[in-house]
Amino acid sequence: MDENSDKRPTLRSLAEITGLGISTVSQALRDSPEIALETRKRVRLAAQQAGYRPNRAGVRLRTGKSNVIALVLNPQDGGSGFFSNIIYGISDALSGTAYHLVVTPYSLSDSMEPVRYIVETNSADGVIISRTQQIDQRVSYLAENGIHFVTHGRTDMNIEHAYYDYDNETFAYDALRRLKAKGRNNVALMSPPPSLNYYLHTIKGFDRGLVNFGMNGFLVGATSSDSHDDELMEAGFEMSQRKIPPNGIICASASMALAVNAGLAKGGLKLGKDFDMVVKSVNPLVHLLLPDIIGIDEDYRKAGFELGKMIMARIAGANAIDLQIIEKPQAIEKD
Numbered sequence: 530m531d532e533n534s535d536k537r538p539t540l541r542s543l544a545e546i547t548g549l550g551i552s553t554v555s556q557a558l559r560d561s562p563e564i565a566l567e568t569r570k571r572v573r574l575a576a577q578q579a580g581y582r583p584n585r586a587g588v589r590l591r592t593g594k595s596n597v598i599a600l601v602l603n604p605q606d607g608g609s610g611f612f613s614n615i616i617y618g619i620s621d622a623l624s625g626t627a628y629h630l631v632v633t634p635y636s637l638s639d640s641m642e643p644v645r646y647i648v649e650t651n652s653a654d655g656v657i658i659s660r661t662q663q664i665d666q667r668v669s670y671l672a673e674n675g676i677h678f679v680t681h682g683r684t685d686m687n688i689e690h691a692y693y694d695y696d697n698e699t700f701a702y703d704a705l706r707r708l709k710a711k712g713r714n715n716v717a718l719m720s721p722p723p724s725l726n727y728y729l730h731t732i733k734g735f736d737r738g739l740v741n742f743g744m745n746g747f748l749v750g751a752t753s754s755d756s757h758d759d760e761l762m763e764a765g766f767e768m769s770q771r772k773i774p775p776n777g778i779i780c781a782s783a784s785m786a787l788a789v790n791a792g793l794a795k796g797g798l799k800l801g802k803d804f805d806m807v808v809k810s811v812n813p814l815v816h817l818l819l820p821d822i823i824g825i826d827e828d829y830r831k832a833g834f835e836l837g838k839m840i841m842a843r844i845a846g847a848n849a850i851d852l853q854i855i856e857k858p859q860a861i862e863k864d
Contacts, residue, residue, distance in 0.1 A: 618833020765792020
């Protein structure tokens with residue numbers, strides 16, 4: 530075995546591989562516009578094949594940058610696939626760049642703690658957060674400290690910031706339209722947590738749809754998509770025992786739908802017969818367990834990809850107001 534085979538590749542060895550100068554290789558890895566695009570691609574490919582990894586401490590000393598994007602995320606996604614898919618999407622967007630992703634989990638009890646740590650230690654060049662509130666302390670804090678950041682979800686603040694959001698108002702409105710087409714006219718909404726901004730969008734779409742489609746409806750206010758399964762099952766059972774049970778249900782998440790349906794079934798109601806259910810972000814397992822469910826998709830991987838592109842654009846100097854996307858819902862068609 531070559532005695533040098535276990536040594537980490539360096540800028541010098543990459544220069545030897547590519548036939549370029551060390552300075553040129555270094556600038557190419559930093560994606561310097563002074564180096565031709567084809568040369569930058571050739572150097573990045575050589576670095577990838579050689580297994581080159583920059584010394585982060587050295588990079589930070591030379592440039593003042595960490596080459597880190599921090600994703601601050603609560604890991605409890607209720608089986609929706611949100612956690613894994615948004616990470617995959619951001620990783621796709623960062624692929625081929627000098628940046629790598631660090632996931633910072635946090636407890637719902639204190640969403641500020643990881644954001645403070647990142648800012649105080651200067652441990653990331655950009656931050657991505659989710660579960661935005663109408664007035665979000667994290668957004669204020671990051672903006673005040675001059676940190677590049679993007680959010681998964683909007684806020685209602687006098688701070689222009691980059692965001693990628695799902696159109697939950699249209700989701701709720703379209704869910705009612707689909708239930709109306711099924712002949713359902715008494716609808717229960719199982720909402721997201723009231724503390725989150727997209728709760729307001731969901732309620733707005735629900736209220737507008739009830740009026741426009743001439744339907745009756747009510748909000749199941751004691752629970753949300755953050756509630757435990759036993760609470761959601763109990764809510765479903767209680768609905769089944771109403772004098773006039775709902776014949777349409779709208780659920781803000783797939784895991785919520787499974788628990789609510791179990792409660793309704795316990796009360797003697799059958800999906801597809803006694804009621805129909807529209808659910809956001811239905812994964813294949815939920816479709817297998819509840820084949821009669823009506824799914825409206827939220828593409829978390831696409832969301833992650835767009836967020837990744839946005840944070841890179843912010844770091845490069847793009848204006849936040851030019852980086853604001855609201856994604857329209859898409860129906861999930863059955864095979």
